[in-house]
Amino acid sequence: ECIEDEVHLPFRRQVGPGMAHCMHAARAAGAAAATISGAGPALVALTTNEEACDGIGAAMAEAFAQQGVASRTLVLQARYEGALDKVGA
8 A cells, every 4th residue: 555656656557558458467366566667668566576577577568468568578686785886797
């Protein structure tokens, strides 16, 4: 619930067809949260269950496909070290 932006998200969900449907599908597939990434139209789903990642991505892609929207999914890991300055290294 804390990732749900009540001011901007309701309007930004309408940027792309199927966004709300896709975010719901991600949560139904086991994501802890799903929201718009940046200004959109990219979406992000979050989970601590590594085994659920592929299923969440597949559910999101299927939700978009049902709305006639082509998509692709990426499964990414969090950086535990934070930002690293590589200048001069």
